[in-house]
């Protein structure tokens with residue numbers, strides 16, 4: 001009987017080789033650990049040059065996703081319960097943009113489903129969880145309904161496989177490539193595939209033309225004063241759409257992905273007063289909210305198998321820390337993990353510590369800017 005590490009390597013190798021029968025035999029012999037999935041390179045005989053191809057027999061997963069603009073208050077209760085600071089709604093409200101998933105042909109918004117295989121809150125920030133199994137093809141029909149800014153937008157995925165015309169990333173040198181600047185009112189369909197290398201948690205986000213939100217008008221300047229640069233002509237804020245809320249998570253699973261009782265989606269993101277003039281201060285958010293009871297309150301029961309799918313975007317580095325818990329990573333255990341722009345985490349453990357806990361970014365500036373939330377475990 002091979003030891004656990006050897007069987008894990010065998011399962012990974014046969015999976016990468018695309019041998020369904022061998023992979024099933026491997027998976028039957030063990031429960032593949034989350035750490036192995038998150039860090040396949042930890043296997044000593046992992047071959048980075050093994051070809052990664054789309055396995056046969058996958059399904060087409062069709063999504064209808066719309067970008068929508070809406071007024072959004074990041075601190076609806078007006079209170080930072082950690083520091084005791086109070087805010088007015090005007091200080092913490094801005095015109096946000098979010099992705100929302102719809103029934104086919106943009107019939108009606110999908111209802112919230114925060115179960116382990118659900119679409120999430122579908123409230124706009126973050127966008128819907130786009131799910132695929134290895135072998136599946138994601139067909140994402142994107143419609144731009146940004147009624148407020150009326151800017152072009154896009155969807156750029158991480159983790160999945162795509163060609164250049166399904167990349168969604170705008171470049172000034174090639175501004176007409178399909179899907180990189182979908183105009184207000186227009187629709188574009190992206191096709192992405194889930195390969196064995198796609199297993200895990202990934203972000204997707206707007207990656208379209210840089211833009212600037214006009215601030216208060218400056219005092220009249222003497223003629224000859226420099227003018228603001230035109231949009232898309234060397235000016236603007238990169239990924240301003242994502243700063244305003246256009247992002248979400250792609251979750252790719254395979255037959256080795258353990259079933260869980262709870263799955264939490266958590267996005268680390270920041271909005272800057274310099275970019276968004278209506279904000280009174282820089283705001284560090286989880287899923288569009290800042291400070292306790294404005295950020296998500298997640299709940300679990302003692303004994304639950306729990307998975308967090310976590311990602312970050314923007315220009316800050318963060319540390320995910322969960323009080324009262326530890327989880328496996330790379331052969332050891334951690335209770336804090338580093339995230340940077342576009343990196344992600346899949347955190348898994350069996351719940352064994354009932355109580356009222358907090359999770360937060362351990363960068364103290366970000367805690368003070370709002371990155372703290374509650375996690376309640378019942379006995």
Ligand SMILES: [Cu+2]
Pocket residue numbers: 268316317318319361362363366367371
């Ligand atoms: Cu942080």
